[in-house]
Amino acid sequence: MTQNSETGTYYHNAANLSVKVANGQCSLVFATDKQVDDTVFQLAQGTVSMVYPVPAGVDVTSRVEADGLRYFRIAIKAPVAAP
Incomplete structure (x- = not known):
């Protein structure tokens, strides 16, 4: 991965x-x-298989961009404390 310095x-x-x-x-x-x-279902399955219960504060949005692909954004609004 490459980080954008700005x-x-x-x-x-x-x-x-x-x-x-x-x-x-x-x-x-x-x-x-x-x-x-299909995408949201797969994301939900992956999340549930890693963390149960699914943490509150998870935000999922999507939109189609000019390249014709649908972009999904998944955000966790607050850090989850380590067990």
Whole structure:
């Protein structure tokens, strides 16, 4: 991954995704050509398999960009304390 020195965002060198940690929030943005329902379902399955219960404060948004791909943003609004 390569970090943008101005924004602090990390960009994956091969995949269409980025990660940013700032102001007590962590976010992941990625593009997919999959259907919305399929993508959200897979994200939910992955989250539940790693953490149960799913933490409060998780925000998922998506939109189609000019390149025709749908971009998803997943953010955790507040850090989760380590167990």
